[in-house]
Amino acid sequence: MLIQTRELWKTYTMGTEKVHALRGVTIDITKGEYVAIMGPSGSGKSTLMNMIGCLDTPSSGSYTLNDRSVANMNDDELAMIRNREIGFVFQTFNLLPRATALHNVELPLIYNGTPSETRLDMAKRALEMVDLGDRMGHRPNQLSGGQRQRVAVARALVNNPSLILADEPTGNLDSKTGVEIMGLFDRLHKAGNTIILVTHEHDVAKYADRILHIHDGQVSRDEDVRNAA
Numbered sequence: 502m503l504i505q506t507r508e509l510w511k512t513y514t515m516g517t518e519k520v521h522a523l524r525g526v527t528i529d530i531t532k533g534e535y536v537a538i539m540g541p542s543g544s545g546k547s548t549l550m551n552m553i554g555c556l557d558t559p560s561s562g563s564y565t566l567n568d569r570s571v572a573n574m575n576d577d578e579l580a581m582i583r584n585r586e587i588g589f590v591f592q593t594f595n596l597l598p599r600a601t602a603l604h605n606v607e608l609p610l611i612y613n614g615t616p617s618e619t620r621l622d623m624a625k626r627a628l629e630m631v632d633l634g635d636r637m638g639h640r641p642n643q644l645s646g647g648q649r650q651r652v653a654v655a656r657a658l659v660n661n662p663s664l665i666l667a668d669e670p671t672g673n674l675d676s677k678t679g680v681e682i683m684g685l686f687d688r689l690h691k692a693g694n695t696i697i698l699v700t701h702e703h704d705v706a707k708y709a710d711r712i713l714h715i716h717d718g719q720v721s722r723d724e725d726v727r728n729a730a
């Protein structure tokens with residue numbers, strides 16, 4: 502099993518108030534799946550995504566990624582997993598504004614010590630995969646919103662991660678550009694990538710094969726939409 506959570510809880514304490522962002526989430530996701538996590542604003546989607554991405558730890562419950570318990574990993578191991586196993590795509594792209602597309606995509610490889618020649622090749626290949634082979638020298642402000650998000654997707658892909666996590670990846674895009682980005686995720690899924698996508702929009706969630714509906718920090722429905730158009 503790629504992802505296995507058991508009774509995940511996450512409680513934030515704000516002064517004297519406790520916010521239960523997750524209340525016992527138990528899910529299994531296998532390699533190669535395309536899953537959308539859908540729910541209203543504040544339902545716990547990003548919190549769950551941050552747990553799955555090893556960016557945050559649960560208050561209780563267990564999480565195993567590739568059959569390894571995340572709770573038993575130290576900070577170095579977690580950093581390595583985030584860098585090598587997981588590709589992140591965020592709503593706000595999170596690109597370095599002064600760096601070219603090529604350099605932005607190279608960054609994860611710089612962090613993990615990939616030699617420079619290999620790095621350049623890998624970054625170019627990732628940019629070609631998202632059809633930006635002709636924009637490698639452009640900086641973010643010289644690219645459209647959709648192109649910026651494609652750079653972010655290339656950066657997420659560059660290490661060949663076993664898992665791609667996207668939190669509202671179309672949230673800052675117009676609907677036509679959003680459709681383009683969803684087409685790109687479709688292609689990546691068909692190529693064998695595991696994709697987990699967070700969204701509050703049904704039009705976006707329907708691209709996935711499975712929709713996990715989240716309400717008030719709990720999975721309210723696990724829907725198979727493989728044959729729904």
Ligand SMILES: Nc1ncnc2c1ncn2[C@@H]1O[C@H](COP(=O)(O)OP(=O)(O)O)[C@@H](O)[C@H]1O
Pocket residue numbers: 513514515520521522540541542543544545546547548549
């Ligand atoms: N760092 C935090 N500190 C305190 N409360 C938080 C924090 N992050 C999220 N929350 C709260 O947890 C709940 C779920 O948030 P979130 O996972 O971001 O929801 P979603 O992504 O579905 O909009 C919300 O009530 C939110 O206010």
Ligand SMILES: [Mg+2]
Pocket residue numbers: 546547548
């Ligand atoms: Mg969110």
